[in-house]
Amino acid sequence: MVAAARAFYPRGMNSSVPTPSARSDALFKRGLDRLNADNIMHAEALLREAVAADPRHADAWHQLGVALARQQRHAEGEQAIRRALAVREGGAYRRDLAWTLLWQGRDEAAVEAYLSAVLQGVREARLFNNLGNLLKKRQDLADAEAAYRAAIETDPHYAFAFGNLAVLLAETGRDEEAEACLRRALELDPQAAHAWQCYGGLLERQNRLDEAEAAYARGGRWEAVQSVRRRLAHWEGLEPIDQAALAMIASGEAEQLTPWGLLGIPALTPELHREAGRRFAQSRWRGELAATPLVARGAGLAEALAAFEAGEAGEAGARLRIGYLSADFYDHATLRLLAGVLELHDAARFDIHLYAYGDIAPDAAWRERLARCPATLHEIGALSDAQAAARIAHDGVHLLVDLKGYTTGTRLGITALRPAPVIVSWLGYPGSLGAPRLADYLIGDVVVTPPVTAAHYSETLALMPHCYQPHDHRRECGPRPTRAEAGLPASGFVFCSFNQIFKLNARIASIWRRLLVATPGSVLWLLDPGEPRARSHLHGFFAEQGVAAARVIFAPRVPHDLHLARLQLADLALDTLPTGSHTTGSDALWAGVPMVSAPGMLLAGRVGASLLRAVGLEELIARDLDAYFQIALALANDPAWHAQVRERLVQARNDAPLFDTKRFTRDLERLYVAIMAREAQDAGDRAPFVVAG
Structure with a gap:
């Protein structure tokens, strides 16, 4: 390399002047020291001097590429590493080339580079883990599993590979193996928030909700804690958990926080919801978002x-x-x-x-x-x-x-x-x-x-x-069953809400409780949450104001045509906030059941109002929750008005924009x-x- 560098200079130079290669070596070593000290911009400047002094200094080109990639300048980093490879092959060069390609969303090229590094003798746990992630993305699950296992074999203490292997195993239905991997990951790194999140997700899918909540809490994943609690209608003490989840969005503390799981939080603002989406996208698809x-x-x-x-x-x-x-x-x-x-x-x-x-x-x-x-x-x-x-x-x-x-x-x-x-x-x-x-x-x-x-x-x-x-337009309501067949009492006004349990909260349920107290003989018909603890929590909440458990009735999950048939037995659908009725709202209106709603801050909380407007029942859109209560109470206590609204819904099936599919x-x-x-x-x-x- 020194001889090659000397060829660029005239013969007879003063021997006291350092040769270009000697000078580039010194610059390279100084640049590498700066890079290792995280002084990346200074490192870049020194490494650029090194390659200017000796354009065939492969290691300097390589580390210049690393310095550029660490500044998120991945395309420039790729080109610098390719300059190194043009001088000579190297497994470390191929490994870091793969890194720059990965962050540009060029997954196939990154896989090839990683495999080339492996063939050249590079055996690093992080390399195998990254390779596993790429193979998993392209649905090559058997090879992805092999890569994760190679990472673990290379470094049996690499907790992250155990976590990624567990996710793959869980997605392929091998829950017992997945749980064993997650337990090992957490033994190696008890503070690994990502592993606790994955473990909580596995437990939640198995309906082991108490364990899931504890796992999420250990990982500080408060958005997941609140989501599990809402699945159980466990509303006591939720506000500080909600606030912790929202603070995570504002601070950027948890990029993997799933925006969908936030929709039950009453204090969620549209601005925070958008920011949660932005951060989630950047954490999940950073390479794809950067790709050409x-x-x-x-x-x-x-x-x-x-x-x-x-x-x-x-x-x-x-x-x-x-x-x-x-x-x-x-x-x-x-x-x-x-x-x-x-x-x-x-x-x-x-x-x-x-x-x-x-x-x-x-x-x-x-x-x-x-x-x-x-x-x-x-x-x-x-x-x-x-x-x-x-x-x-x-x-x-x-x-x-x-x-x-x-x-x-x-x-x-x-x-x-x-x-x-x-x-x-x-x-x-x-x-x-x-x-x-x-x-x-x-x-x-x-x-x-x-x-x-x-x-x-x-x-x-x-x-x-x-x-x-x-x-x-082809959806039909089947024959209406009897009230007894649907599990309803023979008489009494039927309030209903067939929304998922996570959409309920203490504030909206308090209004429903007031309606039941103010309407003797009425019942509240809810979709069965499928969890005994959730049913118990709900019955306990209503019992606080003397509403007997028999007045809160849970409807089993049935095929959709049977659900539409039984829905006709309800008298009034009650919308939820902050996330409201979507399909459940249009189902109710199609079945001839009026709905009372109030628009929320989020798109998710304004769908009920949109449905009512499109069916010609704007008077059932309340300005706030106090008015929501008054409208619902008036419909329950005024049979003539209620009958007139129901008749308008029957007519709406023929001419309202909501039901005109063509x-x-x-x-x-x-x-x-x-x-x-x-x-x-x-x-x-x-x-x-x-x-x-």
């Missing part, structure tokens, strides 16, 4: 729209290609809402594609119904996020609709890679994703997402003219075209807009 987009935003939309509009003018125009991305194309709440829209899309104008990474309608009737929709179904569950995104990009989708957001089972790594020129968030997740790259638009309406709240969203608000929630679908298609037109203009306009109805 597969499709540039707005690319090709002007041409697609021109061809589409030619068709509208009577010529043979091209269809616009719309993609729906979800894990829920089965008998799930999302599909029950969306099925009618999928059936009624105008196949002459829109080419519909369903990208499913979950179960596909195991029920034969649903699968047959999906098959009859004018849509092409793509089952992508076996593909990695990168492969799925590449498939969507190859299909030339013009507008991609993500139906999951941060709900359970999401794979937003697909949208983070930007496989379409415009991406829309809709229906599944009631809030902002927080990371602008995950979705360009969020579909709402003027009630759930008023234009004045635009700053609460990283997405541009695209507003439907009536209600953002669709309805299935009208909704045409409005939605107009909204899609308007979104694409704005993107084609590339005006950068983020102002909310409403499509004409």
Whole structure:
């Protein structure tokens, strides 16, 4: 190397002047010392001097790449390490090249680099752990497991690999092995918050809720503690736990905090919810968010729209290609809402594609119904996020609709890679994703997402003219059972709320308790939480004001058609806050059951009001919870008014915008075209807009 460096200088130089290689070596050593001392900018400057003095100093190029990567300048770091590799091969060089590629979202190239490092003799627990994570992301679970086990073999005290192996084992149904791995991880690092979180999640899925709460608390994961408590209706002492969870968002203390699990906290603000989404996205999909987009935003939309509009003018125009991305194309709440829209899309104008990474309608009737929709179904569950995104990009989708957001089972790594020129968030997740790259638009309406709240969203608000929630025009209410068959008393006013238990809280339940006290003979009909302790807590709460357990009745979970049939026996549905009725609200209204609601701060707490507006019952939208109580009490005590409201609901099934699926679908298609037109203009306009109805 010294001889090669001397070739750059004229012969006869004064021997007292250090040769370039000697000088570069000294600069390299000083730079490496600064890098090891975390003085990264000084290290970068010294290492740049070193490679300028000797462009073939491979170790200096390598450490310069590391210094750049540690400043989040991963593309520059990659290039520097590739300069080192151009001089000579090295396992450590390949290992750190993989690191820079990983953070750019170039997973396949990172896997190749890690494997090359291993072949060159690098055996480090962290390398094998990172390799396992990448293999798991691409659904190569057997090799991912082998990589995690190699990490543990290399360093039996590497707790993080035990935790990651446990997550993989749990996801493949090997709970006993997963629990053993988590216990070992926590023996090695009792303060590992991530391991406690994983352990709590495993215990919660097994319905070992007390143990789960204790595990979450040990890890300081207060958002998970409050979520478990709400599943048990254990409301005593929740406020300080809620505040601790919200403080974690504000401080950035817990990046992995799941935004969906926060929706039961009454003090959650839209600003904090958006921030939680941003932090979660950055922690989960940092590499994908940094990767070069597969499709540039707005690319090709002007041409697609021109061809589409030619068709509208009577010529043979091209269809616009719309993609729906979800894990829920089965008998799930999302599909029950969306099925009618999928059936009624105008196949002459829109080419519909369903990208499913979950179960596909195991029920034969649903699968047959999906098959009859004018849509092409793509089952992508076996593909990695990168492969799925590449498939969507190859299909030339013009507008991609993500139906999951941060709900359970999401794979937003697909949208983070930007496989379409415009991406829309809709229906599944009631809030902002927080990371602008995950979705360009969020579909709402003027009630759930008023234009004045635009700053609460990283997405541009695209507003439907009536209600953002669709309805299935083929949904039917079966024959109404008797009250005895449904477990209800022979007489008395029936208040109901079939929302999930986490949406209940002491404040809203106190209002329901007052209603029961003020309405003798009435009962409250709730969805059975499936947990004896939750039933006991609820009965105890109502008993504090003398409401007997017999007046709080739990309805077992039944197939949806049977639920709609029995729902007709209820007299009044009671909305919840801060997260309200969504599908449960439209179910009640379709069954002819009035609902009283009050709009909350969050999108998730304003859906009930939107449904009532779209069905023509604005007078049942209370300004606050005091008015909510008064409206509910008046309906219970005024049979004539109650009968008149119910009759209006019967008529609404024929003419209200909420139940007109064909009208909704045409409005939605107009909204899609308007979104694409704005993107084609590339005006950068983020102002909310409403499509004409």
